[in-house]
């Protein structure tokens with residue numbers, strides 16, 4: 001079965017590009033256009049990985065990310081920020097909100113799918129170790 005990635009992003013150009021790159025790499029993609037929809041899809045679908053924009057209408061990405069990490073149903077899902085906020089302070093705030101890492105915008109089309117795959121593999125490794 002394909003790994004499923006939830007993309008929470010209000011910018012259509014960007015979510016379109018992300019969808020294209022992920023589908024090309026063999027992932028199934030779900031898209032939520034705002035923070036509320038993102039939370040709803042995450043809880044309903046329990047995807048394998050979540051990519052979350054930070055500046056979102058409704059609930060912002062930091063708040064939505066924190067909620068997902070505080071909920072035992074979704075806390076195990078790798079959560080990456082999709083963000084142009086790459087000043088050191090923003091990075092700190094993102095990690096403090098519980099994000100496992102981030103992907104910088106503009107998207108690097110060369111490395112994007114590889115970075116996602118790496119995050120999924122790291123997660124798998126950690127899970128396998130803890131279940132031994």
Ligand SMILES: [Mg+2]
Pocket residue numbers: 009010011053054055056
């Ligand atoms: Mg945005």
